[in-house]
């Protein structure tokens with residue numbers, strides 16, 4: 330009995346030592362790996378900018394007090410890791426509650442300047458809608474401003490409508506500064522109406538925001554893997570170029586209102 334017990338103790342000690350040896354070896358093996366592994370996945374090499382609209386509670390809000398800028402930041406924060414997991418490099422124009430810069434002009438121009446500086450392949454601005462005239466307006470719509478962006482708008486609109494169950498209002502052209510004055514494919518999604526109390530409650534839930542994030546990531550994967558980003562310089566539409574080169578965003582808004590946009 331005593332001999333077998335001693336043998337068992339020795340065997341156990343050897344096992345423990347072997348375990349220790351394995352544990353010591355593991356970090357050494359990890360340290361030998363390349364310091365910066367290249368990302369892999371269907372979106373490897375793509376640079377995606379997610380642009381949560383507004384900040385400082387300058388956007389819209391529901392009657393219940395849910396703010397557009399808080400909701401869309403949550404959506405962008407949910408979307409980023411899904412894209413990173415597919416190999417993309419992802420930048421958010423805003424990671425906190427504040428506007429970029431002290432006023433609308435600097436905020437909007439900074440978003441575009443950052444996207445250009447980051448060499449973005451695509452730019453997705455995330456917003457929520459508001460309609461003064463009625464509480465029943467509902468659904469999601471996606472805007473593009475330059476012809477290089479229409480296909481991206483269509484793919485994201487299809488994905489977000491299907492993925493969230495929101496009514497599909499389709500895509501349209503609208504010269505919003507962050508997409509009109511942006512050389513890369515750039516779109517602006519308005520997902521849900523804060524003026525509709527039921528829809529506002531829905532789109533302010535973390536579960537919906539995660540659904541929307543999944544849909545945006547899926548739409549971007551569809552676009553980037555099947556359509557590809559247009560190669561080479563993509564000039565701004567004529568009237569957008571005039572607006573972007575001769576005015577600041579606030580002047581541009583005034584000009585657009587005067588033109589009936």
Ligand SMILES: [Zn+2]
Nearest residue numbers: 382388456457
């Ligand atoms: Zn907005």
